[in-house]
Amino acid sequence: MKNSIKIFTSLIVTALIFIGIACQPQHEQQMTEHMDADEHYSEDSIPLIYHMSFIQRYATKLYFSGMEENWGLADIYAHELEEISEVIVDGNHMDDGVDVSTLMESMLPPQIESIEEAIDAQDRAMFEERYQTMIQTCNQCHQASDYGLVKVTVPETNPFAQDFSAE
Structure with a gap:
């Protein structure tokens, strides 16, 4: 046992x-x-939503930088948005017959350039107005590409562990 x-x-x-x-x-x-x-992933095979998530991230950071009048930081995020939109434009993204790249090219880069003018002028009111227009343009693009359920808004609270103040 x-x-x-x-x-x-x-x-x-x-x-x-x-x-x-x-x-x-x-x-x-x-x-x-x-x-x-x-x-x-090759650059051509990265899903569109991956790029869009970075657009949202940098657009939010752009907003808080501009509202804090941290123009140098706002300029950095505006350039990041330009780079990501170029990747989408150059990626020839088609979604259910919708040429997302062409829509992007015609809609977002002009808005970013407009915001950059406000950054260069260091004009908070102009920045806020042009940012609002960019958000409206994003939603128009979503409607045009049959993604109208995706509605972006101007951020209300800072979701990042980041201080956007100039000093």
Whole structure:
């Protein structure tokens, strides 16, 4: 009986060891490969929504920078928006027969240029007015591309752990 208990205990311990090993995280290399999986996209295959999420992010940061009259930071975010919109334009994105790239090219870059004029003038009122126009233009583009359910608004609260003040 004592031998049976020892054998049973040994089997349980061995089973727990195997279960513990099996439940360990993957090897570091495999984990790194998984974490970097998005880097395997070619520039042409990155989904449009990925770019749009960055447009929303930088547009929000642009707004808070401008409203705080941090013109240098606002200029940085305006340039980021230009770069992302260029990627979308150059990506020839079609969605259900809608040429999103052409819509983007005709709608967003002119609005960014208009906002850059307000940034260069360091005019908060002009900035706010032109930002509002950009948001309206974004929503018009969403309507034109059959994504009218996507309605962007002027931000009300800062969602970032970032201070946008000039000093």
